[in-house]
Amino acid sequence: MKIAVCVKQVPAKDAPLHIAPDGTWIRETDISFEMNEPDSYALEEALRLKEKHGGEVVAISLGPERAKQTLKEALAKGADRAIHIADEEFYRLDPLAAAQALARALEPERCDLVLTGLQSDDHGFGQTGVLLAELLGLPHATIIMSIEVQDGSLRLKRELEAGWFQWIELPLPALLTIQSGINKVRYATLKGIMAAKKKEIRTIPRTELLPSLAPTQKLERIYVPEKTKKTEFLQGPPKEVAAKLLEKLKHEARVLGSS
């Protein structure tokens, strides 16, 4: 089985974030980056499937130079090779453009299975995976919690709301978006880290795959939720305070009728 895993590099969860001066993205100078959490589960799932059914795991990431670090991590954990779609301005891409670039790089690979995370911890569109499936002409299923491969087809468990699950079947080849917690992610081993140095990371400039950048959507502004909570102390003799309180409950909080 040839499996591709899309891994995105996102700001580390511990990073105190600051908004960049242009107001449409965060400032990247003071933070470190790590593999998007659902993607690390997708990678683990790919490695387990390979261990069970044989084949190859290809990790692919679209991002700036630093994204290579995430690919190295994937290689250290056991991916066989990696593709880096290099784009210093990748944060300006919308999910459709990202999916287009990924699709063009993956088309010639003719994978049996493509895994992505459910959504990314930074933008959280949750769309790249399903768009990619469409572009590659593959059937897809989302929010996957378990994968079984049975003679050329997949038996899958999807997570629904409120503790409900759904079992479905899908033919191969297919694309799945993986939910965090599907497995227990392994640690990189010393031997794995050493072996990763000898594995291939092929770099393709994004402009080679997708020459023009014509996003179909654009981020207007990101901002810290504005606080609207307000605490007010009413002072004075109890009788006055009670009257003021009644006023406020009627006209400001509007929890009492004002008749």
Place this chain on the structure above:
Amino acid sequence: MKPAERERLDADVLIVGAGPAGLACALRLAQLIHANREAAATAGLSAENIYVLEKAREIGAHQLSGAILDPRALRELLPEFERTAVAGVSDTPVREDAVYFLTEKRAWKFPITPPPLRNHGNYVVSLNRLAKWLAERVEQAGINLFTQFAGAELIWENEGIAGVITEDKGVDKNGRPKANYTPGYELRARVTVLAEGPRGSLTKTLVRRYGLDGLNPQVYGLGIKELWEVPAGRISPGFVAHTMGWPLGTRIYGGGWIYGLQQNRISLGLVVALEYPDPQFDPHEAFQKFKTHPLVRRLLEGGTLVRYGAKTLPYGGWYSMPRPYVDGGLIIGDSASLLNAQRLKGIHTGMKSGMLAAETIFEALCAGDTSAKALSAFQKKIEQSWIRQELWPVRNFHQAFHGGLWSGLLHSALQMLTGGRGLRDPWRTRPGHEAYQRLDGRGSPPPRFKGDGRLTFDRLTDVYHSGTRHEEDQPCHLIVADPNICVTRCTTEYGNPCEYFCPAAVYEMTEERGERRLKINASNCVHCKTCDIMDPYEIITWVPPEGGGGPNYEGM
């Protein structure tokens, strides 16, 4: 865990800790192998067979320093750096020095900057960035750098060591293996170099086992730092100031720093000697107060906190230096007490010690003899190098301040005139926690500092800004030998100093159903090692948590 289940790897050289000392050692080794190919080949030495372990998530994540870099060692290691790569190393050259004596409301500027605090020709750096920059070069040279792996135990052999066992991964909080359990490796090496920084957990066991202590026990300072971004025009890049006095007064040794960085950044902090008498003294609170001094407030107001962190540094100097060699092992950098307390600088001496260790190791491996006798050449190299020239004249410096700031300044002036001898030589010290004065039930606990949320912060807000993260489901890495002492003797005798000295609010005395108990919020730990140093009964032992856990000192 039976050793038989562990995977074993054999290295030529194993370096524990990727700080400036460990990285300089690795790079110098690679240079020597490269320059002496035949000799290296005959000895079977290769860069691929040199391993560096670092417990942090990525290189530099546990590096916190002021920092002013004296470029002396880096110039010797990479003579080209100022011409080709100074931007990768330095934030800004030092442009202006100042020293202030502070009272609560006023600042007195010293008319001249005392020579040890003159920094012309030095660079203001982020040690986090410098470590990353060095690590890139180490990796390019073919050396294996392993982040997220800690040396958990030493492998004992002969009168020394033969490597380390790395920490077990995937163990739950009750010590049971989880689904992704991965036993630690048995990493053997012909020479193991301990470059763990101050109060190394392996170094501590090594020094104790073989009685390697120097003349004096090691004494420490705790440095608390914040990185700020402030409105333009508050401070010029390269302006560096050091302060004495308030809020520490003249009885507690220590002082503040304020360094102007590029892009309207300020590095500021307070170093406090961990040998103060009041067991309920709170260094974090002292630092917060420091920011409210008019001199500092003026710079910060309207700005934002970018990062927070805390780390110890060894003050003991030459007389606290442990014997730095055993069979198959060397100790370098802060772990070997090579910081110059008078100049508050240990990066350059640490790097130089790493380079000298590399030269010693290369010779030893070529000669096929890595015994303590062969490795003792390291100590001789230190003694013949500028490390001794720099540290010997200040061998009694820190001790001179035992009597307070004024007598300290007087003694150190005298020492300067007598080549370091002064009135007492060697001037003996005792471990810092022995300075505590017992409370014996006197007084109620002081109220905790809350901060205003803009200029000053409580410890939890600060910890959030340290980027600290640990796997939650793992055994506690702060081992309290007898928690009973905490709720009985310690409460009455010392009032639980752990609640005060820890800059990350890890220790908390709680009451549950009428019973007092010590609660340890281990996930907050920023790996400063203060608890290992300052608990009055020496019952707290810091051991490395699962690799990758700890702070993230990006840009610090």
